[in-house]
Amino acid sequence: MMFNSPFKSRYMDLAINKAREAYRNGEVPVGAVIVNNEGEIVESAANSTISNHNPTDHAEMIVIRKVLRKLSVNRLDFCDLYVTLQPCPMCSHAISLTRIRRLYFGAYDKSYNLSDYSNHQKNFYKPEIVSGLSEDKCSRLLKDFFRELR
Amino acid sequence: MMFNSPFKSRYMDLAINKAREAYRNGEVPVGAVIVNNEGEIVESAANSTISNHNPTDHAEMIVIRKVLRKLSVNRLDFCDLYVTLQPCPMCSHAISLTRIRRLYFGAYDKSYNLSDYSNHQKNFYKPEIVSGLSEDKCSRLLKDFFRELR
Numbered sequence: 001m002m003f004n005s006p007f008k009s010r011y012m013d014l015a016i017n018k019a020r021e022a023y024r025n026g027e028v029p030v031g032a033v034i035v036n037n038e039g040e041i042v043e044s045a046a047n048s049t050i051s052n053h054n055p056t057d058h059a060e061m062i063v064i065r066k067v068l069r070k071l072s073v074n075r076l077d078f079c080d081l082y083v084t085l086q087p088c089p090m091c092s093h094a095i096s097l098t099r100i101r102r103l104y105f106g107a108y109d110k111s112y113n114l115s116d117y118s119n120h121q122k123n124f125y126k127p128e129i130v131s132g133l134s135e136d137k138c139s140r141l142l143k144d145f146f147r148e149l150r
Numbered sequence: 151m152m153f154n155s156p157f158k159s160r161y162m163d164l165a166i167n168k169a170r171e172a173y174r175n176g177e178v179p180v181g182a183v184i185v186n187n188e189g190e191i192v193e194s195a196a197n198s199t200i201s202n203h204n205p206t207d208h209a210e211m212i213v214i215r216k217v218l219r220k221l222s223v224n225r226l227d228f229c230d231l232y233v234t235l236q237p238c239p240m241c242s243h244a245i246s247l248t249r250i251r252r253l254y255f256g257a258y259d260k261s262y263n264l265s266d267y268s269n270h271q272k273n274f275y276k277p278e279i280v281s282g283l284s285e286d287k288c289s290r291l292l293k294d295f296f297r298e299l300r
Contacts, residue, residue, distance in 0.1 A: 049224070050224070053219070053222060053223070054219075055224055056211065056244045064206060065206070074200070074204065074205055088247075089240070090243035090247065093239040093243070094206045094240050097206055098205050124261070
């Protein structure tokens, strides 16, 4: 099965490692990885809203910024993004603006659904979306984190 | 009239100056200013997607980042944002995440409407919105820019 190939799981595993790093820092455990069209990992990032004192520093925003800087490009149409949680509207639109080719996400976020995304993005570029990759692992981390908080 | 008070126009005029700066740099002319609850201008920014090689570096994202860093806070619930163009979905959600108190924008963006914003943001904090402040000046800049491009 293409979408569950060992490679794709391996990329998501790295994103999960970054989510664990966020967890250890007291951040909502979300991690992201960007992979180029050769299958090479370009950059990864952990959610850092607290440590960076910036509520917009979601893992996706950071990893996008890092890749743009590293490669000195302004389009990521040759890149795929792996992220452990369904991106929020801010990150979804950043994905759209940077023309990321394909989005793989793990856990679903019930605050919004995919059709919201589609409706909202109707005038904009939309990546291919593969949802629920390694969903159990991704959502377990989030559940553990929020359970500890209570 | 509260919404057309000379103060609010003065803040928008500064945002328009930043939009002109963007124009001179070959960027889509959008500018933004953040004002605190004492009416003091905290920071301003010009759209810099081209110069920063980052399509997510809209004026709003930059000015939010600058203010968070400058004041070492992670909430902007005591701040108002003035921006010359209706924020895109990315910036709208960044405004939501940072709890900006009030949003004043100039020109309308036909790619999306205010009810899209509202629907999309239904699970999220939404600022007070004052739309169409100095609309003519703001939209004229944009029209001039896109006319020159053709």
